Amino acid sequence: MSSESSDVRFIDFKSDAQPTWCPGCGDFGTMNGMMKALANTGNHPDDTFIVAGIGCSGKIGTYMHSYALHGVHGRALPVGIGVKTANPELEVMVSGGDGDGYSIGAGHFVHAVRRNIDMSYVVMDNRIYGLTKGQYSPTSREDFETATSPEGPQQSPVNPLALALASGATFIGQTFSSDAQRHAQVVQRAIEHDGFGFVNVYSPCVTFNDVDTYDYFRESLVDLGDDDAYDPADYEAAVDRIMDTEKEYQGVIYQDPDSVPYEEKHGVSGRMANIPDGAPEGATDLVREFY
Amino acid sequence: MPGDLNWAVGGEAGDGIDSTGKIFAQALSRAGRHVFTSKDFASRIRGGYTAYKIRTSPNRIESVVDSLDVLIALTERTVEENTDELHEGSVIIYDGERTMMEDFEAPEGMVGLSVPLQRLAEEAGGAIMQNVVALGAACAVCDFDVSYLDESLEKRFGGKGSSIVENNKQAARAGRDFIDDEVAETFPYDLETTDADYVLLNGDEAIGMGAIAAGCRFYAGYPITPATAVMEYLTGRIERWGGHVVQAEDELSAINMALGAARTGARAMTATSGPGIDLMAESFGLIATTETPLVICDVMRSGPSTGMPTKQEQGDLDMLLSGGHGEIPRVVVGATSVAECFHKTVEAFNLAEKYQTPVYLVADLALSVTEQTYPPEEFDMDAVEIDRGNLVDPSAVEEWQNDSGQFTPHAATEDGVSPRTIPGTPGGAHMTTGLEHDELGRRTEETDARVEQVDKRQRKVDTARRAEDWSPREFGDGDADTLVLSWGSNEGAIREAMDSLADDDTAIRFLSVPYLSPRPDLTEAVEAAEDVIVVECNATGQFADVIEHDTLTRVKRVNKYNGVRFDADELAARITEAIGGGGGGDDGSSDGGKSGEGDDDAESDAQQEVTT
Incomplete structure (x- = not known):
């Protein structure tokens, strides 16, 4: 495989490792959509960097083929920021779960959104902690009974889209892993967006979550992708959808058409890996400054 | 020494002392004089005593001393804080026309010079220049040509316009003229200049400059005293x-x-300080196990917890050598002087990439602010x-692929x-x-692969141990009976202490150890010496523990942990005391440190026992 090949297929982003996700896990569909979106946008595995968090979702780095890092819990976004800054020519996609992104890594989420680095962030939101076998997550419903919440968490779930919007997001998407076409399309738009493309993916856990199921999302999600009248650039309309307590939406919910990515604002370009064999030219000027 | 001067300006934080x-x-530097500075300061934006101290000499100087010849005191507290350092004949410049200093009288035997700093500054164009008036007065007291101030005034105020610079130059001259015209006393100071x-x-700047020299292109950090100046240097x-440079939202983010x-x-x-290193510990393990080359700088300050953020300490050694869960092969390199902050930074980047490992680059507050x-x-x-x-050449990638054409980033070479x-x-x-992984970097819990990867990561450090020069920096008399060992910023003060000890016919062999892990085998040096004294700024003697562990020999400990760096005079006394009394004691008090008790015989018996 080489970077010269121009017709990359989504299967090229697939590794030969066999996923150990439970049969029926939403993460299969989520990953397939990510691979399709990467291929559709003309990316190549050798020029792509995937950063994965910890949790069931974090296994994605193993199942996909690209440059990848599976790091410590909650810190996937900072790693992605470092990668993209060091080489803006790379396609950087960060992926994690609701625990990784909205609990232990919530602080990084806020700041990654505000920085608006040109990369995408796909969160597999199953509203449960699956890998640790069924505890409530930051997006679990208030009355969701789990091993650590016999009476339900009794605290408001995080609204990730609102959190993103309040942090200054320039792209907010939401999808459902089993609506393969819409999911891949929204992730593709996130990749193409000039800035931080955030997609919250409902990715059901068939083993530990019997409330937020495939049936629930299939019945309750309103698809904005089918609504020609909906304009993602309309901030007020996006606020209405994101703060709607009655319904949930999928599609590109908000996109700032005037988004300018961090790299452009800061003049970051080129590969930082390329350095000379000795001190860089002009380094002696630094010594002279101390006269 | 004639031509030497110990000088300070002090006041409230926010007074522009720095x-x-x-x-x-x-x-002074422009005049070809050597300078060594230190700071007394509190972690506040405004309020609280702060001072900037300068020791200057035509000759090379390496440390602070416990003495003050000329003091510009903007507050009475400045004088109170320095009572121990002021001496007979010390000159105190102050503004007696200001309410806060109007009742001030110089202590017995000292020379108080009331200079109308504020009034002269106003006459020159603004009260804000009162400190510059004081500098002019200090020049006159020290017989130092006021025109040497001009270049640094241009450097400091050039961006604010030429009239501001001119006003400041005039303010300095007004201070000088006041001393020359209105003060009858003469002073013994004569700051000779050289052509050098x-x-x-300072150390933080040297680290930043070293990083750029070494090809560092990416820096992420979160502000923390005393490491922030590294980030400020690199920015721009x-x-x-x-x-x-990215200012991250926290240290967890910065390291990732x-x-x-x-x-x-x-x-x-x-770069960070101890509290940040704590936060980075989990990711440090990740960096090591993924074999990522990264330089993590710890500019140590007093701990634990928030400790004394603006005070000196070398208390992080244990954590740097063994912090993080699990077993983490690593490299730990320490700077022992401001210049070494530059050199060791360059080395750290090479070690990190050669051995694909995180490198802790260690400095301390005394280095960073000097x-x-x-x-x-x-x-x-x-x-x-x-x-x-x-780093694999793109044309040679295939050599490192397995039979399925997959690249092997963790090949067990x-x-x-x-x-x-x-x-x-x-x-x-x-x-x-x-996660533990195989050669492909994929998760494994297979027992053989686990052992293979643990061994290969350790093998890199073993390779480094053999391939690199980890020698300590050696000073003094190689045949001396007394061996002094230290790490970090104490090097300069120990070297100066050795000069005065040599005058008393006390010969010292001093090994200053920059490489903390891997580190030199000091067994031979330790066994050859009669007295082994380990000097460090902490309470327990963490480096002394390491030496005892490595050489199976008891050492004497000279420790200090009151937040203030060692000075040369103090060290000369403490080393003498340690040679004579068997132990160094702690914190300058005489009541003993960890191994400070016991008489000579018991000490040498103990030493004998473990070395044979």
Whole structure:
């Protein structure tokens, strides 16, 4: 495989490792959509960097083929920021779960959104902690009974889209892993967006979550992708959808058409890996400054 | 020594003490004089005593001393704080026309010079220049040509316009003229000048300059005293070479950003202090197990917890050597002087890439805030060498692929160092993980693969131990009976203490140890000495523990942990005491340190017992 090949297929982003996700896990569909979106946008595995968090979702780095890092819990976004800054020519996609992104890594989420680095962030939101076998997550419903919440968490779930919007997001998407076409399309738009493309993916856990199921999302999600009248650039309309307590939406919910990515604002370009064999030219000027 | 001077300006934090002191230090440097500065300061934006102290000499100086000849005191408290350092004949410059100083009287035997700093500054164009008036007065007291201030005033105020610079020059001259015209006393100071050209910089700046010299292009950090100046130095400079500084939201983010940049092939770095190192500990393990080259700088300050953020301590050694869960092969390199902050930073980047490992680069508060003069040749950019280790040429990627054409980033090579490809390299795509992994970087819990990977990571450090020169820096008399060992910023004070001990016919062999892990085998040196004294700024003697562990020999400990660095006079006394009394004691008190008790015989018996 080489970077010269121009017709990359989504299967090229697939590794030969066999996923150990439970049969029926939403993460299969989520990953397939990510691979399709990467291929559709003309990316190549050798020029792509995937950063994965910890949790069931974090296994994605193993199942996909690209440059990848599976790091410590909650810190996937900072790693992605470092990668993209060091080489803006790379396609950087960060992926994690609701625990990784909205609990232990919530602080990084806020700041990654505000920085608006040109990369995408796909969160597999199953509203449960699956890998640790069924505890409530930051997006679990208030009355969701789990091993650590016999009476339900009794605290408001995080609204990730609102959190993103309040942090200054320039792209907010939401999808459902089993609506393969819409999911891949929204992730593709996130990749193409000039800035931080955030997609919250409902990715059901068939083993530990019997409330937020495939049936629930299939019945309750309103698809904005089918609504020609909906304009993602309309901030007020996006606020209405994101703060709607009655319904949930999928599609590109908000996109700032005037988004300018961090790299452009800061003049970051080129590969930082390329350095000379000795001190860089002009380094002696630094010594002279101390006269 | 004639021509030497110990000088200070002090007042409230927010009074511009730092920049005033820096202007004088630069002027002395421009006049071809050596300068060594220190700061007394509190962690506040405004309020609280602060002072900038300068020791200057035509000769090389390496430490502070416990003495003050000329003091500009903007507050009475400045004098109170320095009572122990002031002496018979010390000159105190103050503004007796100001309400806060109107009742001030210089202590018995000292010379109080009331100079109308504020009034003269107003006459020159603004009260804000009162500190510069004081500098002019100090020049007159020290018989130092006020025109040496001009260049540093231009450097400091040039951006504010030529009239501001001119006003400041006039303010300095007004201060000088007041002393020359209105003060009858004469003073014994004569600051002779030389033709030497020196640069003046502190340890944090030296680290930043070293990073750029070494090709560092990415820095992420979160502000923390006393490491912030590294980030401030790099910001606005690293961009000239296509680099970038990110102020992260916290240290967790900072180290992970740096990790991301490093995996992308950039030479990357973060700097912090002890509290930040705590936060980074989990990611440190990730960096080590994914074999990512990264430089993590710890500018130590007093701990534990928030401790004393603006005070000196060398208390992080245990954590740097063994912090983080699990077993983490690592490299720990320490700077022992301001210049070494530069050199060791360059080395740290090479070690990180050659052995694909995180490197802790250790400095301490005393180094970070000390402004010291050096000949510019000390920072010879032409001598900087870059070694990127086993970075695979794109044409050779296939050699490192398995039978299925998959790249092996954790190949278990003979020397432990695996091939490394930079993202974007065709055929080099691979993952890696903080989970135990196989050669492909994929998770495994298979027992043989686990052992293979643990061994190969350790093997890299063993390779480094054999391949690199980890020698200590040696000073003094190689045949002396007394061996002094130390690490970090104590080097300068120990060297000066040795000079005065030599005058008393006490010979010392001093090994200053920059390499903490891997580190030199000091067994032979320790066994050859009658007295082994380990000097460090902490309470328990962490480095002494390491030496005892390595050499199976008891050592004497000289410790200090009151937040103030060692000075040369104090060290000479404590070393003498340790030689004679068997132990160094702690914190300057005589009631004994960890191994300070016991008489000579017991001590040497104990030493004998464990060495045979």
